[in-house]
Amino acid sequence: MYFYTVFCSTISTYAENIVVNKISNTSALSIDSQSSAIQPLTVIRYMAKFKAIDGVEPFENYWVNMGSLKNIINADISKNLGFAYSLTIGEKTKFTKPLPAGYDPQKLLEWGKYPGLNMDILHKHGFTGKGAVVAYIDLPIEDHEQYTRDNVHYIDPVFNYKNSSMHGATVLSVLTGKDTGTAPEAEVYYWASSGGDDTFLWLAKNLNAIIEKNKTLEDIKKIRMVGISNNIDESDPYVDMFRNAVKACEEAGVMVWFCGEYGAFSFIPYSDRNSYDSLVPESWWESAVPELVVLPTAGRTAATSAPDDYKYIYWAKGGLSWSMPYALGLYAIALEINPALTKNDLRKMIVDTAYFNFERIPIVDPVGFVAAMCLCDSKGYINQSPEQLKKLYRSIRKSHHLMDYRNNMTTKGKPLKDEKAIKYETVNKLPNGNAGTIYSFTVQPLDNDYIRFP
DSSP: OOOOOOOGGSOOGGGGOOOOOOOOSSOOOOTTTTTTTTOOOOSSSSOOOOOOOBOOOTTTTESSOOOOBBBOOSSSSOOOHHHHSSEEETTEEEESOOOTTOOOOOHHHTTTTOOOOTTTHHHHHOOSSSOOOOEEEOOOOOTTTTTTTEEEEEEOOOEEEEEEEEHHHHHHHHHHHHTTSSTTTTTTEEEOOSSTTTTTHHHOOOOOOHHHTTTOOOOSSSSOOEESSSOOOTTSSSHHHHHHHHHHHHHOOOOEEEGGGEEEEEEEEOOTTOGGGGGETTOOOOOOOOSSSSEEESSSSEEEEEGGGGEEESSSSSOGHHHHHHHHHHHHHHHHHHHTTTTHHHHHHHHOEEEHHHHHHEEOOHHHHHHHHHHHHHHHTTOOOHHHHHHHHHHHHHHHHHHHHTOOOTTTTEEGGGTTTOOOEEEEETTTTTEEEEEEEOOOOTTTTTOOOO
């Protein structure tokens, strides 16, 4: 793997966002002169700890004018591009003073919509979650161009909020947004819930409602899993009711997922979102190893629904709430390929196929994860024979390295084409015996003259 060091004298003001260690082989850092973008480097970097400027705090919300939140920035940030990128903004954020050279808020909002990590390639080849049925429970939402489609069913038990919050819109768009989601064609049942003192009461009620809903659905249309951007709070007065509802769901065949098992990284603005070198720990994340994997939760754009027609937020600082819908979309794709997979299969597989950075922190690898799905038969994953697992690991490694480097490496002066890496075919039976489509990866041999494995 190639290593680079950073000459701070050659970098735009965003360089102050970067701390470099584990470096070798001196080489200058290239800059995209059109966007002042820092190109990905194979080094460990961290977000800087900025100081406030004229009352404007870094990594805080400036996307909406509501209550204590303001969308007007009066500070002079013209000489601090890195600080500008630390602001969570929306399309109606107003700057009263000149912006840093190269900083374009609207362009940044558009750039951030793509989920990253080669999800575009997976979607192109048919891995969209189509045929999988999942649910999500979060705050009430309004219609939005990202998710108002026939595959999304909205259930509001009682709230009927005139104005919804950004939280529900963000998680739903990260899950199934047409441009922003990991599973844009999954069938999603979305239950509106409370975010107040009775949060766990309503989470329990909605989990029980999912069980009842499944009784009305034919087997192929039943809800298989539900995501919740929360974790069990032992001090909550409704915790026992909630635990019983979770247990009832699992016993009824509905997997219940929480966000606390994941970690939170951010994309560097204008970097290659398909490269792991473009991910850095979120400003608040301590780089601890999560129980499962790290997911991209910031440096990205998601939908919002709030008063005065706000549509999008660029999240410079996200949170674990945004990890769960990203992961649930991948799990939906897994069920699309093989409905026989269990929760234990998915938990083990997402870790086994992870990309490990220099600090040995596992980052989700959507391509490797889907490659593993394609090789599993009706036995699922954890019950495979040793011979099958060896074949699976070899295939994942090849497909992962090809996809990881495909945007940066060339062979004999020609770009490495997507079609050389992956294809899919229609067959009469899925591994579980049902008719449908199964996908397979075809990986070309890799030439060590232009690909170096770590």
